[in-house]
Each structure stands twice: as C-alpha cells, then as structure tokens.
Amino acid sequence: MDLRQLRYLDAVASARSFTAAALDLHVAQSALSQQVAKLERELGVELLRRTTRRVEVTEAGQVVLERARRAMAEADAIREDLDALRGLVRGSLRIGGVPPVSGLHPAKLIAEFAAQHPGVDLTIREDVAARLIDELGKGRLDLVMALIDPTTLPPTLQGRRLTDEELVLILAPDHPLARRRRIPHAALQGERLVAYGAGSALRAELERLVEQPQVIAEANELGTLQELVALGLGVTLMPSAVVASTPPTTLAVRPLHPRVRVPVSLLWRAHERPTPAAAAFRDHVIQATTIRS
Incomplete structure (x- = not known):
C-alpha cells in the first residue's frame, strides 16, 4: 500500500x-x-x-x-x-466559515491570506456551526469561524473570541411588526419563522428567544432566507452586518429589545500543534481583528 x-x-x-x-x-x-x-x-x-x-x-x-x-x-x-525550517508556509488549509459580521469579513481575510501565501492549498467549507465543529473535532477541518462562545466548547477544542455581532429581526416591509422601531422578544411568540437548519447558531438563538417556535421553512443560504422573508413568508434573525445595506423597500430591519449579541470566534483543536499554514492563518485573523477592533 x-x-x-x-x-x-x-x-x-x-x-x-x-x-x-x-x-x-x-x-x-x-x-x-x-x-x-x-x-x-x-x-x-x-x-x-x-x-x-x-x-x-x-x-x-x-x-x-x-x-x-x-x-x-x-x-x-x-x-x-x-517548510517551517525554511521559513515557508505551504501545505493545505481547510477552513469552515461563517457569513460576514461587523468588523470581520471571513472571505476577505481568506483572500488576503491566499495572496500572501500562494503555496497554501485552501479548502473552504460553509455549513451550520454544529457540523463544522464536528468536522473540526474529527480532524477534517483545521480551523472554524463560528458564532459560538469558546468557553462552551468540549475540552478537545478551544478558540479565540474575535468580536461580537448583533442579531436583528428582518421582516417584510408591510409586516405589522415593521411599524415598531424595536421588537420586544415577547412579540416574536406565535410568529411564523423562516430559519437556518438545525445545528446553526442562528437557529439556536431563535429557539432560545421563542417558545415552541413555528418554523415553516428552513434554508442555509442567506439570500434564500432574505427572499422568503421579503415575500412575507415569515420573519427571522440575521447578523446586522449582513443586512446593513438592504433597501428598506425590500426588507424591514429592526433591532431587538433587549438587544441580542452573539460571539464570533475562531476555533481549533486543543492539545495539538497546528500546521504552519493553520498557525499562520490563525495569526493573520487575530492580528486583523485586533487592528480593526
């Protein structure tokens, strides 16, 4: 063999x-x-x-x-x-990612890193947080960016909290709740919801806020969720940075009261020396986040 x-x-x-x-x-x-x-x-x-x-x-x-x-x-x-002895960063790097969030744009960070290290073969996976974290634990991914608090991870994993992101409610402009400037959590009870699939951080946050949530549609694409909401099928939560420039004629974007913020973290396996490529990317993300914060 x-x-x-x-x-x-x-x-x-x-x-x-x-x-x-x-x-x-x-x-x-x-x-x-x-x-x-x-x-x-x-x-x-x-x-x-x-x-x-x-x-x-x-x-x-x-x-x-x-x-x-x-x-x-x-x-x-x-x-x-x-390669590390020669000062080179080569090899493969498998990253699990999240949507853009305030002060942090994963796609841009990955593109910057690729330009600086052309010898690294990059693979990027997008999926719900639970599956990405499972893949990380099994060694199928090297790093994961997820909307999760690193202190809640199992001992086999660890991470760095990079920033926090506010979650906002998006709804059709003619939805009755769109008349309000802020949406109390209680107002979500009984609302029809379109949501990410099970295992996503946004789905977990919806289920935390709403008792017996009435989820009538699931999707893991931001664009699909926004389109379903715009057509009046239901409402959902979304990172504020994702919908910051959305025209008010397309979607109504409202903050929650009290406001809801979730951590954005970079995760890796604990008690394991990272590859040079993973270590370099980790340093790149942490440095970029520190500069921009």
Missing part, C-alpha cells in the same frame, strides 16, 4: 461517493476506483461497500481509515516542518 491509495480511500469515505471524491482529487474516477480496489486486494478485505445511492465504509474500512489518517497527518507534518 502507499500514501496515494490511503488518500484516495479517505477521500471516497469522506465524500461517500467515488464521483465526488474524483472531482475533489482532480483524478479520473476509473483511476480512483482501481487504486481503491488494488488496496482492498492487497489487504484482503472489503473497505468500502458500494450501494446504488452511496458508498458505505465497512468495519474493516474504519479500522484502516483510523490508522491511515494518522499516517497521512504524519507524512504531511514532515513536509510542513521542513
């Missing part, structure tokens, strides 16, 4: 699909399938079970993957340590 075969196995197991894994790896699907099959023949076990809809990892596959991921991490660390 070789590292390439192990990387192929890991890619298919993570994507649960040969097609998706081949696209991620930029290789032909036939070559990918051949290498995984060769590895299975060499080990004498079935590692992946193919079904009509997806690929499942077998029990033997899980055993192999656990050791394979450690081996791949050590091989990557050798290159990264040597």
Whole structure:
C-alpha cells in the first residue's frame, strides 16, 4: 500500500461517493476506483461497500481509515516542518466559515491570506456551526469561524473570541411588526419563522428567544432566507452586518429589545500543534481583528 491509495480511500469515505471524491482529487474516477480496489486486494478485505445511492465504509474500512489518517497527518507534518525550517508556509488549509459580521469579513481575510501565501492549498467549507465543529473535532477541518462562545466548547477544542455581532429581526416591509422601531422578544411568540437548519447558531438563538417556535421553512443560504422573508413568508434573525445595506423597500430591519449579541470566534483543536499554514492563518485573523477592533 502507499500514501496515494490511503488518500484516495479517505477521500471516497469522506465524500461517500467515488464521483465526488474524483472531482475533489482532480483524478479520473476509473483511476480512483482501481487504486481503491488494488488496496482492498492487497489487504484482503472489503473497505468500502458500494450501494446504488452511496458508498458505505465497512468495519474493516474504519479500522484502516483510523490508522491511515494518522499516517497521512504524519507524512504531511514532515513536509510542513521542513517548510517551517525554511521559513515557508505551504501545505493545505481547510477552513469552515461563517457569513460576514461587523468588523470581520471571513472571505476577505481568506483572500488576503491566499495572496500572501500562494503555496497554501485552501479548502473552504460553509455549513451550520454544529457540523463544522464536528468536522473540526474529527480532524477534517483545521480551523472554524463560528458564532459560538469558546468557553462552551468540549475540552478537545478551544478558540479565540474575535468580536461580537448583533442579531436583528428582518421582516417584510408591510409586516405589522415593521411599524415598531424595536421588537420586544415577547412579540416574536406565535410568529411564523423562516430559519437556518438545525445545528446553526442562528437557529439556536431563535429557539432560545421563542417558545415552541413555528418554523415553516428552513434554508442555509442567506439570500434564500432574505427572499422568503421579503415575500412575507415569515420573519427571522440575521447578523446586522449582513443586512446593513438592504433597501428598506425590500426588507424591514429592526433591532431587538433587549438587544441580542452573539460571539464570533475562531476555533481549533486543543492539545495539538497546528500546521504552519493553520498557525499562520490563525495569526493573520487575530492580528486583523485586533487592528480593526
């Protein structure tokens, strides 16, 4: 067996699909399938079970993957340590991100970092906070920016609180609540809600504010949520920076009373030395946030 075969196995197991894994790896699907099959023949076990809809990892596959991921991490660390000795920042960096918030624009920070470190291969994941944090804990992401307080993390993770963001209520301009300058929390009871999917920080905040929330639509795209609200389907919470420039004819944006603020944090795995690329990005974000705050 070789590292390439192990990387192929890991890619298919993570994507649960040969097609998706081949696209991620930029290789032909036939070559990918051949290498995984060769590895299975060499080990004498079935590692992946193919079904009509997806690929499942077998029990033997899980055993192999656990050791394979450690081996791949050590091989990557050798290159990264040597690059660090030469003062270079290379390798891969996998980041889980959040929407823009006041004083912090993740996409801009990532673009600035990429321009400064062209030798780093960047992968960016957008998803609800709970799934990103789970991926971080499993080693599938290096860093995550999330609307979460680092003190609430399990001991395997830690982070830095970068800033706080105010959440505001968005609603259709002709909604009865739009006549108010500020929206008391109690006024949200019984309102129809459009919300992010379960596991998102914004969904959790809605459920904290509203007893027995009546969620009639879910979406994980900011634009989709805003469009549904503008069409009068329901109301929702959103970071103030996201809707700061929204025309009042499209959406009504109202602060809550009392105001609601959530922390914006950069998260990483505890008790683990970051790769040079992850350490450099972490320093870049913290420095940029300090300067802009």
